[in-house]
Structure formats: C-alpha cells, structure tokens
Amino acid sequence: MTGRPRRDPRAERAARQVGLGARPRFDLAQPPGGLSGIGPSGRPRRDPRAEQAALLVPGGDRPRLARGGTGGIGPARASAPAPVARVIRMDDPACLVVVVPDLPDGRLDRLDRQVLGAARVLADAASGAVVLLGGAGTPDLMADVGPAGADRLALVDLASDDPEYRAATVCAALAALSPRHVLFPDSDDGADLARRVAAHTGQGLMTGVEVLTARQAIRPSRAGRREQISAPPMLLTLAPDRVAPYAGEAREGRPLPVDAPPVPPGAGRIRASALRAADPATMNLAEAPFVVAAGNGVTDFALFRSVVAGLHATPGASRVVCDAGSMPRAAQVGASGTVLDAVCYLAFGIAGAPQHLQGLGRVEHVVAVNTDLHAAMVARAGLSVIADAQRVMPALRDALAAEDG
Amino acid sequence: MMATALRAVVLLSAGIDPVSGRPAPVGTEIRAIGLARALGARAIGLHAGLPVPVLREYAGYGLADIVCLDGAGADPVTALARAILSGGLFAEGPVDLVLAGRRASGGADSGLLPYAVAERLGWPIVADVAAAQRATPAGPSPELEIEQARPRGARRTARVAGPCVLSVHEVAACVPDFVFAQARAAVLRTMPAGIDGSPPLAGGAEERAYRRRPRLIAAAAQASGGRVLVDPAPQDAARAIIDHLRALGVLPPPAGS
Missing domain, CATH: 3.40.50.1220 (TPP-binding domain)
Structure with missing residues (x-):
C-alpha cells in the first residue's frame, strides 16, 4: 500500500456523464467527485480555459488577454456605470484668457478648438477663466463652446466685412475685459485680425506659437532655422496642429456681457466682399x-x-x-x-x-x-x-x- | 485724362534662404515687385538697414532704385514711415502705395511690420493680396480692387481707396523675370534714417536652434476596417459612394432638396 487514496476511474467517469443518449457524453469541466473543486490529490483544481476566457478583452479581431490585472475583464464583467455629465463652473476667476476664434460658418473649427485647448493651459495655471469672444448672431455657438473648454462666452459685433472695424471692436472688448492673455488662431483671417489688434494697441505679438505651456511659449524665427523662447506674452497666435484641443469635462460657457463703449462705424476704407470658393475644375x-x-x-x-x-x-x-x-x-x-x-x-x-x-x-x-x-x-x-x-x-x-x- | 502712374514703395528685407541659411530674396517681396509692375506703378525699394548685397537681387526683378535707411535698426517702423511721408522718395509727388511681403524670412518673421507701418502712416492695410488692379483707371485718387488669397484656393475681393499698404501672399502669380543686367546696374542709395539710438537688445526672448517637433496627428488615419463592398452592382456601388460622400460633407446635397 502506498497510502494514497485509491481512485476508481470508471466511477469518476460515470459521475460526469450527462444525458442518456445512445452514445454516452461526459462533461469533463465538471469537477470530479461532486462540486467541491478539490481534486483527488487534495489540491484545488484549476480550469485554465475558464481562466483565459475571464481574462479575454472583448472587441478586436485577435484575442487579447488582460494579464496582470485582477482579471475578470471578460464578458462576465458588469458594465461600468454610465459617466455622469458634469459641468465645471468657474465663479471667481483670478484672471481672464480671451480666445478670438475664426468661426468659419459660425462654428468652431479644428484650429479654434486647439486655441481653446491652449487657452485652457494658460488659464488653469493661473486659475483663470477662458473667455471666447465670438460674433453675435451665431446661435450654434452656445452649446458648442462649453465642451470645447470655454468658461465664458462674450458676444460682440464681428459681422462687419470691414476688417478695420472688426479689429476696433475686438480692441474695445479687450480693453473692457483686460485679460491676461489673448489667443488667436494663426490662420489667414485670425493672423490678420491679431496683427491689426497688435498694431492698434501697440502690444507685442508672438505669432505662430508652436509650443505653449504656462511658463513658456516657443515660436520659429529666422526662416524657421532658429526659435524664440519667452514667457507667454499677452497677444499670441497659435500655429495649427501644435496644441491638443481641450478634452476634459465640459465647462460652463456662461454668457458674459461686455460693457465696451460702442465702436463708431469706421470710415469704411476697406470694403471686402464675401468669400468666393475656387473653381474645383481648375484649382491648384x-x-x-x-x-x-x-x-x-x-x-x-x-x-x-x-x-x-x-x-x-x-x-x-x-x-x-x-x-x-x-x-x-x-x-x-x-x-x-x-x-x-x-x-x-x-x-x-x-x-x-x-x-x-x-x-x-x-x-x-x-x-x-x-x-x-x-x-x-x-x-x-x-x-x-x-x-x-x-x-x-x-x-x-x-x-x-x-x-x- | 490719362491715368497717372502710381508711386509705389516696396519694402525689402534682407532675407535668408530657409534651407541653406544664405542671404536670398524673399519670395513674397519678389511678388510685391511684380504686383507693382502689374499695376503699372513706378516703384522704389525701401530697406531699413545698411545696403547689403542681397538687395541687388531684388533689383534684378525690376526695381531700378533702392533706398537704404542707414541707422534704422533702432526703430525701423518709425524710420520707414518717416521716409514714406517725407516726400523725398519721388520727385513727382507723395507715395500712393506701399507693398510688402506678408512675412519676412530671416528676422523675427512675425509679419507684423506692414501692419505697424500702416498704423503709423494712418493708412488702411489689406493683407494676403493675390492680385490687384486699379478700379478707377483715370482719376487722381487711386482705388484698387484686390483679390485676397484664402485657404483652399478661395478668393475674396476687397476695394480700398489709396493711399494704402498691401501685403502680398505667396500664391500671387505676378512673379517678374530676373534680369542679371538690371541687378548689376541697380543703384543702392543710402539715406540717413534720422533715428538716434542703438538697436534694442532682444529683451526677454531667448533664441536657440530650431527643434523640429511632431505635429498633432489628425484623427484621420483610420488604421483599417473601412466598409468594403465586394462586387456590388454598379448602381449599388454608385449609390454607396454618393451617400458616403454626402455623409462626409464633400458633395453638396442634390439640387432638388
């Protein structure tokens, strides 16, 4: 006698039989000897296939296992509770960061969202609020600016086709808001407006900023062979695809009245017409x-x-x-x-x-x-x-x- | 009444080539010279700084006369505005038009100088000019009709009454031919800028060699797994393509709707 418990393979097999058909069928996943999960050797039995199935991450073409975690990511996992939409309010900002977006067709485009993301970086470092300076008469804007990262929405009259009048309007609004930073997109229209504002106010302008953190801004100079580094100035324009758009929880986007003195209608020295799309058949x-x-x-x-x-x-x-x-x-x-x-x-x-x-x-x-x-x-x-x-x-x-x- | 020729000043910068770093004329300023010629203007080049050899290359593109403002480094905007308003550039009369590139290449490259000069002169400025013509061929007050270049080949027409400042875009088609003999024969005049003081030291802005940084990758590059229609009927394929393009917004909706 060896002292080990004596097994009866035939009896174990018979215990696993399921169904009573013409051919005997056996459920081998079932623990032998009842439901205890302790094998005949006394150690708990593992089921490697079931463990692997529990680690399987759903989705994807190839099977992927989430090892190293606590497991249980597989289909058996209960679905996570739906995230509760939360709106971040900023009631008493220490300073203001103004964004003057392009708003083609009255909506934020990709570069506008990136500029809002950059403004968020500057505002968060100083616990300030981001103000979006938009043109009045853009109804789609209200719902759009909060998720894009704007705490306030200031509407001024930017509908004029005279660029000088628009620049004067922005200057008046900025004088009323006295922001710490003003950000423009470095697109054609945004760069034009930013330079007009800079020339009008006499403030320095940092154009085409490629790197922006709370402490420094970097822009190329000398034909793109050198770069200038300085603290973020008051006026800057942001180059496209350099700063990620805001991806955090939605901000409030509360309307902010601007008590700027009304801008006298300009002399109308420049009369610009509407944009004319190029002929697709012949364009570059x-x-x-x-x-x-x-x-x-x-x-x-x-x-x-x-x-x-x-x-x-x-x-x-x-x-x-x-x-x-x-x-x-x-x-x-x-x-x-x-x-x-x-x-x-x-x-x-x-x-x-x-x-x-x-x-x-x-x-x-x-x-x-x-x-x-x-x-x-x-x-x-x-x-x-x-x-x-x-x-x-x-x-x-x-x-x-x-x-x- | 015959149309009087416009008197145009082209602002020139001592540019460098972005690749080699050697002195080279700036493309937008060459186009500014071409625009002055397209307008039939008498053009003088104006450079805030010492006469450097690269200015002769601009002369080769059709500027017979180039004025350099000695000692303008301390305040180039004031020096340029003063020279433009002084009346000393043209014997026939005051300056009607100031042309500049939209952005220099080799200095701070901020593109701010034309705006600052226009502000100092009190003149209107129109940026990103692709083409221009005189709206009133006859008459003393020049009114210009300007095509502004916008992204994706779009254009915007603007009318501006002179005197004014125009900054020229890279897409302007008016590139004049280079004539070597003109470049050799050009006269570089030097005028005192009348600004005292030394150039301001670059305050605050530190400068170092440019470091190339990756751009944000657009959310475009969908790896794979687009919709695939295998051997559909041609009509179904056409309908699927049209619907897909409509969903992307590149195809305008049908005329009826």
Whole structure:
C-alpha cells in the first residue's frame, strides 16, 4: 500500500456523464467527485480555459488577454456605470484668457478648438477663466463652446466685412475685459485680425506659437532655422496642429456681457466682399478639398472627366496615367507629383503604390474603387468598392445626372 | 485724362534662404515687385538697414532704385514711415502705395511690420493680396480692387481707396523675370534714417536652434476596417459612394432638396 487514496476511474467517469443518449457524453469541466473543486490529490483544481476566457478583452479581431490585472475583464464583467455629465463652473476667476476664434460658418473649427485647448493651459495655471469672444448672431455657438473648454462666452459685433472695424471692436472688448492673455488662431483671417489688434494697441505679438505651456511659449524665427523662447506674452497666435484641443469635462460657457463703449462705424476704407470658393475644375491640386483620381483601371478619360465634373471635384491621376499622356502632369498625385491636403480622395482604379500613398499625406477620407481586394488603397480607404472602375463610373455619372434632374 | 502712374514703395528685407541659411530674396517681396509692375506703378525699394548685397537681387526683378535707411535698426517702423511721408522718395509727388511681403524670412518673421507701418502712416492695410488692379483707371485718387488669397484656393475681393499698404501672399502669380543686367546696374542709395539710438537688445526672448517637433496627428488615419463592398452592382456601388460622400460633407446635397 502506498497510502494514497485509491481512485476508481470508471466511477469518476460515470459521475460526469450527462444525458442518456445512445452514445454516452461526459462533461469533463465538471469537477470530479461532486462540486467541491478539490481534486483527488487534495489540491484545488484549476480550469485554465475558464481562466483565459475571464481574462479575454472583448472587441478586436485577435484575442487579447488582460494579464496582470485582477482579471475578470471578460464578458462576465458588469458594465461600468454610465459617466455622469458634469459641468465645471468657474465663479471667481483670478484672471481672464480671451480666445478670438475664426468661426468659419459660425462654428468652431479644428484650429479654434486647439486655441481653446491652449487657452485652457494658460488659464488653469493661473486659475483663470477662458473667455471666447465670438460674433453675435451665431446661435450654434452656445452649446458648442462649453465642451470645447470655454468658461465664458462674450458676444460682440464681428459681422462687419470691414476688417478695420472688426479689429476696433475686438480692441474695445479687450480693453473692457483686460485679460491676461489673448489667443488667436494663426490662420489667414485670425493672423490678420491679431496683427491689426497688435498694431492698434501697440502690444507685442508672438505669432505662430508652436509650443505653449504656462511658463513658456516657443515660436520659429529666422526662416524657421532658429526659435524664440519667452514667457507667454499677452497677444499670441497659435500655429495649427501644435496644441491638443481641450478634452476634459465640459465647462460652463456662461454668457458674459461686455460693457465696451460702442465702436463708431469706421470710415469704411476697406470694403471686402464675401468669400468666393475656387473653381474645383481648375484649382491648384495641392489645396483642393476634394480630389478624384484616375489610375490604371481607368481607360475612358472622357467618362472620368464627366464624373469629376458631376462630383464638383478636382481631377487627379496616378503616375502611370500621366506617363501615358492621358492626364496632364500637373494632375499627378504622389511623391513625384503633388502632395494633397484634401478632405476626401476618391481613387478609381488605383492600387496604391507607396509612392502614390505618400501623396495622400494629410487626406482625411479615402474612397477606393478597385478590382483587387488586397490593394494598399483598399486598406487605406474608409469605403472600398471591389469592382471595375469602368463599370462603376457610368453608374455614378448617371446617378448624379438623375439627381440634378 | 490719362491715368497717372502710381508711386509705389516696396519694402525689402534682407532675407535668408530657409534651407541653406544664405542671404536670398524673399519670395513674397519678389511678388510685391511684380504686383507693382502689374499695376503699372513706378516703384522704389525701401530697406531699413545698411545696403547689403542681397538687395541687388531684388533689383534684378525690376526695381531700378533702392533706398537704404542707414541707422534704422533702432526703430525701423518709425524710420520707414518717416521716409514714406517725407516726400523725398519721388520727385513727382507723395507715395500712393506701399507693398510688402506678408512675412519676412530671416528676422523675427512675425509679419507684423506692414501692419505697424500702416498704423503709423494712418493708412488702411489689406493683407494676403493675390492680385490687384486699379478700379478707377483715370482719376487722381487711386482705388484698387484686390483679390485676397484664402485657404483652399478661395478668393475674396476687397476695394480700398489709396493711399494704402498691401501685403502680398505667396500664391500671387505676378512673379517678374530676373534680369542679371538690371541687378548689376541697380543703384543702392543710402539715406540717413534720422533715428538716434542703438538697436534694442532682444529683451526677454531667448533664441536657440530650431527643434523640429511632431505635429498633432489628425484623427484621420483610420488604421483599417473601412466598409468594403465586394462586387456590388454598379448602381449599388454608385449609390454607396454618393451617400458616403454626402455623409462626409464633400458633395453638396442634390439640387432638388
């Protein structure tokens, strides 16, 4: 006798039998010898498969295990309670940081949000409040500014088409608010306004700031070969894509009345008209917002041009097509052609060579029509149609023509 | 009545090439010279500083006469405004138009100087000029019709009555040809700026070599996992593409709606 408990494998197996069919079935996950979970050796039995299933993180194509934690992230975990929306109020700010956004179409754009994020950095360090100086008559703005990080919303009359009058209005509002910092976006309109305000008030202006913290601001100088570092000045313009937009909890965005003296209507020395969009058919490819390009999968270029005209887009092409002379060289997209700055790129019959994809630099949305499911362009695209471009283009042209009536 | 030729002053800076760091003319100021020529103006170059060799290159683009203001380093804005208002630049009369690049290349590069000069002169300034023409061909008071360059190829028309300051954008198409003989024959005149005092020391702003920093990556680059339609009917594919483009906002809604 060895002293170990004697096992009866047949009895253990019979205990695990489930169902009474023609073929015996056994549930091997069930602990032998009842539900105690203690094996015949006296040690607790582990179930590695169940443990792994408990560590499995839901979502994703490949199984991913959350090791090192307490486990239990798997499907068995109870869902987290929904976050309670909280609005941060700033009742007694130590100072004000004013943001003068561009507000194209009366809404905050990407750079405006980044400027608000930068203002948040400066205001949080001094426990100040961020004031957004917006144009009156922009009703969408109210709900938008709080989540973007503004504590106050001051509305002044910025609707004039005279840039001098707008600058005078901003100067009057700033004189009434006496902020510690004023931030402008370094876009064309924002930079123009900032420089007018700086020249009018005689304050120094730090333009195109690339790094902004509470203690220092850095901007390039001397043709971008040197950089200037100083404490954040009162007036500055922020270069695009340098400071992250505000991502914290929503701020209040409370309306702030500005008791500025009314600005006398200017002499009207400058009369600017409304913005006129460029003709997409002839505009420069590098600044076109929507480019439709033809590759080797396109053979009928008259059809391609009619589709491009129907989409109100700018025509582009791959190198192969330009080499063949089917499209002008100026339309070439890619490393040896033009690098795009478009919002959307629609590629007909382009597989997506690396040199071509380099030309898509900052393109946000790609749509691909290609016969090859495994083409690089299909991997880059937000919508891919795996079909012959020569068959899709007539359908697209007809659909657009039917809409226009 | 014949249209009198405008009298234009082009503000010139001693620029450097951003890549090599060697003295080079600034592209926007070359376009400013071209704009003066396109307007049929008589143009004089004005530089706040000593006559440096790079100014001859501007002359090659069509400036026969360049005036350098000696001793303007202490307060270039005052020196330039004084020279423009002094009446000593043109024998025929006062200055009608001041042209500048929208931003220098080689100094502080803040783009603030044209605005400061305009403020000092009390003249209106129109920035980012892509093209300009005279709105009133005949008449003593020049009124200009100006195309302002805006992002994505958009343009805005502005009318401004002279005298005024214009800052020229990089996309302006009026690039004059370079003529080597003109560059050699140019006269660089030096005038005293009438400013006493030494150049102000750079107060507060420390300077060091530029460090390239990564930009924020746009939320664009969706790794993969876009919608894929495998071998749809052409009509379905066209409808899917149109709906997708409408959702992105790049395609205007149909005319009927």
